[in-house]
Every structure is written in C-alpha cells, then in structure tokens.
Amino acid sequence: MSSLEQMYQQVILDHAKHPHGRGLVDHGPGDLLQGESHQVNTTCGDEVTLRVAVAPGAAGIGGTVESVTWEGQGCSISQASTSVMTELVTGASLTEAARLDALFHDLMSSRGRGLGDDDEDVLGDATAFTGVSQYPARIKCALLGWAALKDSLVRSGALVSTDGLR
Amino acid sequence: MTTTATVRPGDPARPGDPTAVGHGAELSAAELAAVRADFPLLGRTVRGGRPLVYLDSAATSQKPQVVLDTEVDFYEQRNAAVHRGAHQLAEEATIAFEDARASLAAFVGADPGEIVWTPGATSAINLVAYAMSNATLGRGGVEARRFALGAGDEIVVTEAEHHANLVPWQELCARTGATLRWIPVGDDGRLDLSDLDSIVTERTRVLAFGHVSNVTGAVAPVARLVAAARRVGALTVLDACQSVPHLPVDLHALGVDFAAFSGHKMLGPTGVGALYGRRELLEAMPPVTTGGSMVEVVTMEATTYAPPPQRFEAGTQMVAQAVGLGVAADYLGELGMGAVAAHEVLLAEELLRIGEIPGVRVIGPSNVGVGPGGLPDRLAVVSFVVDGVHAHDVGQVLDDRGIAVRVGHHCAQPLHRRFGIAATARASASVYTTTDEVGAFREALAGVRAFFSVN
C-alpha cells in the first residue's frame, strides 16, 4: 500500500462520506450536563462545532458520555476522525473517554508506527488513522474533533479541567 | 493569450523596464533549461523518488545557486558590521550592502535612497502603519503631520488583500480612530471599481492594495487606483509581493507612494524584503524601530535621527541576506523581466486549462488578457476547488505524485469568504517552472476525484 493509501483507508473514506453524529442536538433542560465547543484549524480554516451531553455519575463523581453531535466542514481526515471519535466515545465513561483521547494522541505521535495491539484494540476504527501520523501537516486535521470534545466536556462542567483529557 | 500583445523581447540591459510581453518574447527552451540548472533544489526528488514539481512559488520561490553562493561568499570573505568600523572588512561589507540596495532599487525603478531594508513585506507594511501611528502621537514634528490620522479619516483597502495588507490597517484604525473601508471583489475575482468614487473620497488618507492577488492572480488596475487616490490626496501603499518577481515593475512610473515586497518570493533569501517610499515621504516620516544605527546625535535627553533609509534601519541589519537579494534582482534583471513575464503568461494559460477538468473550478479570472502597458492582466497563480473533495485532500493526492501546491486560505480569509469557500488549493509558477510540469499537475489533478470516488 502506498503512503497515500495508508492514509486514506477505506474506513476513513467511508466515515468522511457518511459521518456519524452530524447535526447538533440540544437535549434541553434536564439532568444531562451539556457543553459546546467551536474549534478552528488555523492553517486551512476548517471548523467544527461539537456538543456533548454527559449523564453525571452517582454522587456527582464521573459520568457517561450520552451523546456527541457536531457540525462542521473540513477535509476528509477531519470529518472522518470526528465521526469515528463520536462512535468511540458515545456511551463511554469519562475515564474511558480520557483513555481513548490519550491513546489517539499517542497514535498521532507515532509517525506511522502505530501502537501496541492492546491499545489498537481499544481504539478500534480509529487505528485507521495511523497513516495520517506520517504527515505532520495532517495530524491537526485528525485532532480537530478531539480538541472540540475535550473543550466541550470542560464547558459542560463534567470535567473540572483538561487533566483527564489531554 | 486571447489578445494580441506587442511582442518585444526582454532587454537584459534595462531591468525593470515595463517591456510589453506576449508570445514570442518568452524564454527559449535552452534558456529555460539553463535557468532550471541554476536551481539546485529543483533537481531533488520527493515522496519515494518522484521528481519534484514545485508549484508553490507564490508562497516562496526557490533560489538560484548564485544567490546561495553570494551569501556563503559574504560570510567567508566580507562579513563585518556595516556602516561602522574603520577596517577593510567593514568597508567591503558596507559596499556590498549598499550595492545590493542599488541593484534592488534599479530593478524596481526606484532610487537607492528610497529602498529601506525590512525583514519582509509584512514588516514593510507595518513600518508604514506604525510610522503613521507615531505621527498621530505627534512624533516627527510638523513635517510628519501629513501622516497623522484621526476620527473621520478613512483607510481604504480591498477585499482581495493578503492579511499582511489588511490587519496592519485594521490595527492602525483601532489605534487612531480612523475607519477602514474596502473595495469589493466581483464574481470574476477582479476588483469591482463600480463604486470607486464613493469609496475613495476626501476622507480617504490611505489607499492600500495588492498589485497582484496571491489567490486569484488578478493584476490590479494600478493607474486607476493611483489616480483615484491622488485626486483626493490619499497616500497609496502597493503590496508588490506577487508582482515584483513576475512582471517588469517600475515604481516611479506606477506613481505609488509606498510599496512593499519580500526577497524570498523573488529568488532571494528569507529574512529580507524592502519598503519603497518616495524620497520626500520617507524624509518626513518618523521612525518606528529605534536604537543603534538610525540616529544622528544622541544625548541623555534627546535624539535626532538619520536621514532615510537609515532612519528606518535600526540595529544590525540582515546584511548577508540583503546582499543575496541584490544578486537575485540582478539575476532576474539579466533574464529580462519582459521575457520572464512572457514565460509566465504561457504558464498561466497552461495552468488555467485545469478549468477543462470536470469538477474543477478556478477562483479568479479564467483567462489571460492584456492589461495596461501591454502587461498580462492575470499571472500564473491559480487557485481552485474540486467539487466534492476538500482542498487539503486535493493537495495530499498531488503531493503523493511529487506535486507541491498550497492549500488553505492563503492568508486571504475575506477573499475566500467572498466566494463562500473556506479553502482552495493553489498552483503557482515562477521563472523556472515548465509547461511539462504544469502538464503533470493537470494530469494528476484529473485523477483526484476518482481517487475519492466522487463523480
């Protein structure tokens, strides 16, 4: 496979064409903690607006990501990455979301080498972005949605700081 | 070319001469081969052994060996502080530095005393804006009052500007209370001058505009804009970044008050560029960066300033780069800017043929016509979108074929917003670009939509 084909894996092209979580949903007043974030990739002007809703855990400790919805426009890498992330973190606990975020950042720093099998199992479809990590200019594209997730979780009040999520 | 231009070969003896261009005046195949051989970087391969097709010269140009050698030679043989020191090296360094200024001045049709070295065009434009700020604060005395701004004054730019010729003026307005206005861009990517008279008015103090757009390649109607500014007594500031490397530019003949351009886009080193200012204006303008080398008499209480251009060159200058830039100007001058421009007209026409590829849309004028002075009205900078494929993805596929283009908003967000798009891909040529390279680019571009299964 050429580097280009490694980058544009079929999974990525499919997600880019049919992204998950597109269309912002407002859950209205209720028990869910909601937060929204707008992120821009300054190099190309790509944008994403992302909303999370978190069900707080018992005694206010921890919580579960109930839904992730977003809108935006950008390259296939940013669109697919946001879509894959939406699938991965929906239904995850905040701790699991933090782990996924950390692993995905590690993957993006791997210069095409990828991660160990166990970690890749956790990342699932997101390991398809290994090829992107060979292209420094595109790593930002892949991280755009993750940055919006982290920021919107903080804004929702579900996370006190970004310590948990990088 | 779609029209009949006067055909006159470039005349190397008269660099900067606004020689008319047209087919027949361009570089011969042998000349072009010789030019390419001068650029070591063009010989390298990329992405697994593919020959490099460098179509990003509007961002920065490659450098001929003679420019690289000049910098090395300066450090090996002449390096010393200029304008100080009583030794032979200082003398030789100073001569090289001032000769470079003279070369550059001759190349753009200016006097050496009208050329101020700056780190680039961005700095040059900011220099003018901050000098006006200082004048507004009363610095520079009565002579500088002509640069002072206040509420009710207006600065006019265009919707096509690079951020470098927009943000400094927004900031100057914020500091002085002046108002920013702009000339809109039409659907064809050219400035829409239909309301010019109600935009450039008695309130206009500055009219700042790009000579050639770094997105659409459109050449601005300089004479008309200068006339409009003159009628109301406004100062003109020309962003000549994209014209000086590609067209014969004679600043005196254009009649602008200030002009800014970068060395790195015209075959010269990075870290050096120039501000041109009409002598009389530079003489009246207060300094911006202050310190050593720009003074006359310094006491503990007060300082008097050196005449221009030294007044605007505080601190140790980028001497080796300046000397390199002087040689770059000579290199272009020897090729003859008429011939360079004619070559680039061919390239522009070849680039514009991407418009024939299904799904590809060019942002900006879709053909090359003849503008004032027989010069082309658009240059070989072609931005485009591909239906259904984001610019970043387009660029990635081209890169895989060894073809270097730029993607994004090219530091011109308002212009992109004007066309309702966030990003474009841009192919831009320079004197060393060949029609074969443009052909390879078109062929690769034609395969992009298939790669992403878009139809």
Ligand SMILES: Cc1ncc(COP(=O)(O)O)c(C=O)c1O
């Ligand atoms: C039209 C235009 N103006 C200004 C600039 C800024 O030049 P520099 O970055 O060299 O200061 C550029 C280059 O990016 C340009 O294309």
